[in-house]
Amino acid sequence: MDRWRLIPYHKFSAFENMAIDEAIFRGNQLGQSPPTLRFYGWDPPALSVGYFQDVDQEVDVGYCRKNRVDIVRRPTGGKAVFHDRELTYSFISSEKQGPFTPGVLGTYLVISRCILKGIAGLGIAAEVAQDSPSVERVNTAHCFSFPSRYEILIAGKKVCGSAQTRANGAFLQHGSLLLCFDPAKALCAIRDRRGRVTEDTLREAVTYLGAYLPEGQTDPEYLSGVLKAGFEDILRVEFVEGRLTPEEEALRDKLLTDKYLSGQWNREGRVPAKDRIS
Amino acid sequence: MMVFPDDLLYSREHTWARVDGNLVTVGLTDYGQAKLGEILNIDLPEVDTYVEQDEPFGTIESAATVTELISPVSGDVVRVNDDIADDVGIINSDPYDTGWMIVVEMTDASELDNLLDSSEYNDYVLGEEGLD
Numbered sequence: 004m005d006r007w008r009l010i011p012y013h014k015f016s017a018f019e020n021m022a023i024d025e026a027i028f029r030g031n032q033l034g035q036s037p038p039t040l041r042f043y044g045w046d047p048p049a050l051s052v053g054y055f056q057d058v059d060q061e062v063d064v065g066y067c068r069k070n071r072v073d074i075v076r077r078p079t080g081g082k083a084v085f086h087d088r089e090l091t092y093s094f095i096s097s098e099k100q101g102p103f104t105p106g107v108l109g110t111y112l113v114i115s116r117c118i119l120k121g122i123a124g125l126g127i128a129a130e131v132a133q134d135s136p137s138v139e140r141v142n143t144a145h146c147f148s149f150p151s152r153y154e155i156l157i158a159g160k161k162v163c164g165s166a167q168t169r170a171n172g173a174f175l176q177h178g179s180l181l182l183c184f185d186p187a188k189a190l191c192a193i194r195d196r197r198g199r200v201t202e203d204t205l206r207e208a209v210t211y212l213g214a215y216l217p218e219g220q221t222d223p224e225y226l227s228g229v230l231k232a233g234f235e236d237i238l239r240v241e242f243v244e245g246r247l248t249p250e251e252e253a254l255r256d257k258l259l260t261d262k263y264l265s266g267q268w269n270r271e272g273r274v275p276a277k278d279r280i281s
Numbered sequence: 282m283m284v285f286p287d288d289l290l291y292s293r294e295h296t297w298a299r300v301d302g303n304l305v306t307v308g309l310t311d312y313g314q315a316k317l318g319e320i321l322n323i324d325l326p327e328v329d330t331y332v333e334q335d336e337p338f339g340t341i342e343s344a345a346t347v348t349e350l351i352s353p354v355s356g357d358v359v360r361v362n363d364d365i366a367d368d369v370g371i372i373n374s375d376p377y378d379t380g381w382m383i384v385v386e387m388t389d390a391s392e393l394d395n396l397l398d399s400s401e402y403n404d405y406v407l408g409e410e411g412l413d
Contacts, residue, residue, distance in 0.1 A: 054340070054347045055322040080322075081345030105409050106316045107346045151345055167346035170337070174346075 009242035010041035012227045017049035017075035017086070018263040019255075023247065024093045025078050026254040028168070028175040031095050036251060038096035040234055040242055042227035045086040049073040050192045053081040053166060058270050061144035066191050076269045079177050081166030082146040083193045088183035088213075090223045092230065094176045098169070101238050111153040111165060113237065114176055118155055118163060121233025127215045129157045145193050146179075147209045148200045160210035180230075181211035182221045283311045283406065286377055290393060291402035294335070294351035297377065298396060305354050308381040309341075309372055312406045317343040320369045325382055330358045332385060334392045339382065341372075352385065354392050360384035
């Protein structure tokens with residue numbers, strides 16, 4: 004059985020989280036980093052936006068500043084996520100390893116099956132969304148306002164939002180599994196100029212694990228162990244606890260300084276030319 | 282059924298190249314667009330940007346996924362299809378015609394030897410799908 008790397012749950016700042024994931028992703032593209040499953044949290048709470056999102060149009064920057072909510076741009080696509088009480092995972096691999104198929108949706112499906120398996124271990128029946136949302140529905144700023152195809156639902160409501168980036172045959176998938184959800188708080192930081200996403204529509208569309216579990220079982224470290232078992236079962240690999248290599252740590256530090264702490268990247272989606280990392 | 286026109290060359294990263302002298306029009310293949318699914322956003326280089334063979338020239342988003350677009354040749358970008366920014370769906374619906382992305386003034390014609398013809402690309406796609 005193949006042994007892949009597990010980086011256990013820890014809380015970091017939004018900027019550190021993105022720098023760590025990208026460092027592993029880049030290392031994997033070069034064949035230097037193993038397939039890796041990482042679990043993490045956000046300290047302080049943060050808003051992450053998708054690669055293509057317009058921060059000025061879709062984020063209430065003033066609210067975030069006032070309430071000490073960090074804003075970071077992800078290397079992955081998708082919409083804005085307010086990260087507070089959740090378990091976040093990142094999964095990085097070559098699409099040629101494991102049971103992954105070449106297409107984008109095929110990868111989502113395999114990882115969703117891993118998470119479903121984990122959630123089933125908690126005695127919760129979840130399912131995979133089968134329909135693709137219309138372009139009209141996708142055209143909102145809020146990740147949790149609609150389920151995408153192969154995302155995870157409990158009782159028809161979205162519980163986990165996912166996004167990917169792909170390069171040189173490798174992929175990085177991010178996912179946020181909600182442990183608790185406060186629609187009012189989530190809406191404060193995200194602008195929906197069309198006014199279609201409200202507290203009521205989010206309540207209708209979103210659920211969270213805490214609604215189905217006794218309090219002690221929503222501990223992120225406990226849940227990451229449960230999810231790890233789901234990944235091992237579906238991927239038929241063993242995840243062995245590890246840490247970043249010195250090369251990954253060096254790249255993380257460089258990405259942190261040059262990209263993720265840069266207002267230009269987070270606000271405009273561009274890295275200053277002098278700081279580009281090839 | 283996937284279509285791979287005979288008059289184009291293809292990269293292993295699923296971009297096509299239509300060669301006219303030293304000008305090369307570049308787009309995403311029918312297989313490439315199908316693999317990504319419904320395209321939602323695209324970021325293309327500006328005119329005069331130098332792009333390199335097998336290196337990214339842009340990014341594209343589908344299904345909450347950002348994917349790099351890889352250039353089949355090296356050279357300066359001399360035209361960009363601004364129309365697709367307003368209607369990215371044409372990359373899915375018409376990948377070889379109105380869905381073109383950039384025109385590159387090629388600096389090294391020998392790079393074309395690294396590309397595949399229609400039949401070779403068809404075999405490559407079958408291999409990637411595990412159908413060879």
